[in-house]
Amino acid sequence: MEERYNAQNIEKKWQEYWDKENLFTVTENTALPKFYCLEMFPYPSGRIHMGHVRNYVIGDVITRYKKMHGFNVLHPMGWDAFGLPAENAAIKRGVHPSKWTYENIDYMKSQLKKLGLGYDREREVTTCAPEYYRWNQWFFLKMLERGLAYKKSSYVNWCPSCETVLANEQVIDDKCWRCDNIVAQKELEQWFFKITAYAEELLRDADTLTGWPEKVVTMQRNWIGRSEGVEVDFRVTGSDRGMRIFTTRHDTLYGATFMSIAKKHPLVAELVKDENILKEIESLSDDPEEKEGVFTGFHAENPLTGDKIPIYVANFVLMEYGTGAIMAVPAHDQRDFEFAKKYNLPVKTVIQKPEDRGQSTVNGQRSTVNGITEAFEEDGVLVDSAQFSNLPSEEARGKIADYLEKEGLGKRVVNYRLRDWGISRQRYWGTPIPIVYCPSCGIVPVPEKELPVVLPQDALLAGKGVSPLSEINEFAMTKCPECNGDAKRETDTMDTFVDSSWYFLRYCSPKAEDNPVDPDAVEYWMPVDQYIGGIEHAVLHLLYSRFFTKVIRDIGLIKINEPFSSLLTQGMVIKDGAKMSKSKGNVVDPDFLVNKYGTDTVRIFCMFAAPPERDLEWSDQGVEGAYRFLNRIWTYIYKNHDLLSSKGHDRLKDLPQLSSRASQLLRKTHQTIKKVTNSIERDYHFNTAIASLMELFNDISAFKPTGDDDAAVLRFGIRNMIVLISPFAPHIAEDLWRETGRGKSILNEPWPGWDENIAKEEEIELVIQVNGKLRGKVMIPAGLEDEAIKEKAFSEPKVKEHIKDKTLKKVIVVKSRLVNIVI
């Protein structure tokens, strides 16, 4: 054993050993309980950053911990390898995306290895490989068959910098999720996945995600945005044309004083012929701050009242939601109210607060905006609403919906905020969409047996805003699979979120050739027991993956409903109060740290500095502290090498036969096993687990054994400490494990249990309070009876001092904890 802790040497040694022994390679062993531990796979951007390190170390700690508990642990890693940076690198530096990507993967793989992360390397998945993306194409075809993939022209989010379309989920605050540029609207023909067909199930099953942070589940629920309402048909006056509106507030139907429709509503083109009005409509601002509208010159008839009310085009009505048309009830909707105020439209109150019941409405029947300062949006009691007057809102909605349905004037519907997932991308480095456009046969799917449609290597990447594939004739020009005539291929590629929507299934059977997944393997491994990744995917990747899982279930390949049983969203790595980023110049390079201190130090620091779900404030001095801790352990074992080494197991004597110092250390050891185990089991609070290991080591290093029994207890403490620390600092643990005379890998060592009888304190410190204030502490034997405890408390001089001659009101005894004397 070397005198000095040389992290580089021992880390290299054990990494090679684990590799050679394939200690993390697993098979579907049904005799063992399985555990699937997964971290979100990285985009191969070039180098691992601290966020990755934190993410993957958390997963590795859990993997090693579960392995020691006897689980058959699947812990795979792969590469989310399609994406824009590869293409941008190609444009900028002339290196092919493929070369760039694979070189990055090679380098990052070596970085992961140096971190000591234990993966089943046989299962590595790379999404840009045809063997992988061919199944994206296969899923696309299956979805097409089921009507879950379709093409339509629509306004889409266009990122001018990435020169491609983005899905709604990928637009954050009107900006591109990747490059932060402002996103524009552009009308394009695009392929969509019909995620809305699963809206109800995605929402319903959100209730089953009990192992997820409530926050993430809530975000998904909000994103899906279910709302129940009715569609009501109004008639356009002087035409046989109807107009259908959606509302959730049909209790306010009697208060509608005008109609609002979207700019793109078909009614506009159909009815409005006046050029000036059309021009005005066209020039309506998109500014969400300012409500603007134009009177179309037409009126609509309220099917309940027969009232003729004007139809406006309003800039705040969305064509994409509901029917693109609404009834406007200014008295009870703030937006309509502001609109009415601006254009001096009537306001009719039809809902009152219950306590205002019976009072006349403003101005009797109808009033103008004067006299009201804002819309009353809450539920209340109906007034001026014919036979529905005096009903509470809730009940009125039911009755009115019944009435509308009975009279054929409308029907109950459910709307979702969730939109279908636009997956077309006008970029090169992605999965080709397996579609052929034939002049005579139309849209023809590429037959399954012809998959994969391989992405050609020789694209001209100039970044001109058209799909690079469309410029490669050998690719774009093809024959129609049906009539064999000349045809054109689809030249858009798929959103890379498609790749990551099922990679966790592929890991179960990464080499399956006839199917994207082997159903038996999936049956064994899925669902993922612990998924770990950043909160930024709360709706993106995590919602898409849930959708894909349900689709693949319906295709019949798998049986599960949900992919991830438990989710841990780790916090960001922060330095100087900001997220680490190149632009802020506050990045810490993992390579540098690993070379300087070794990965065990980095791992210990990352796990110790904060619980995993919270942000981690980087501290160079904190890293030093972690390094110091490992050094102290090393030096201690070096100095006491002969004493600590043992070939066999010591026979420990029972507590009463040990010296009091030895029994204290033995107790501390059992308490530490308990504490570390509970900290990990309860909520993966590794920081407190490591803190208690530090405490144990402090006790160990202060313990000066005299005699064999003391030495045996010391060895017991050290041995357990090494085992307990091994998930966090596996290399030094493995090395010290061997140095202290253990044969096999520490990875195969079972996780220790504790003896509650030994862990239990024999003596406890009794806290004595007088009127809730701390007045004394005494050591008493654990399990003392209340009366005896009281007696102890009252006999304390300081306590007597405080009580003096005052009369006792009450004495509270908390078993083996405290006494509170109330006077």
Add this chain to the structure above:
RNA sequence: GCCGGAGUGGCGGAAUUGGUAGACGCAAGGGACUUAAAAUCCCUCGGGGCUUAACUCCGUGCCGGUUCAAAUCCGGCCUUCGGCACCA
């Protein structure tokens, strides 16, 4: 605006879920070793009142409440970080 977290020493964070606030670590100060420094080791370390100690108040964002007892539960507010934001 709506929804959801968070607020504890100089700092990162603990606190068996109502029972000793500040575990563990970092930083800081003092000391030992050294010719000297680094490393290492030992001691102190929430604030006030005391030269020190004993002792004693105050103290978990703010105000109030419940309770023998509140960082923890309840009501109201402030700050901060996320998410959603014309979704009818």
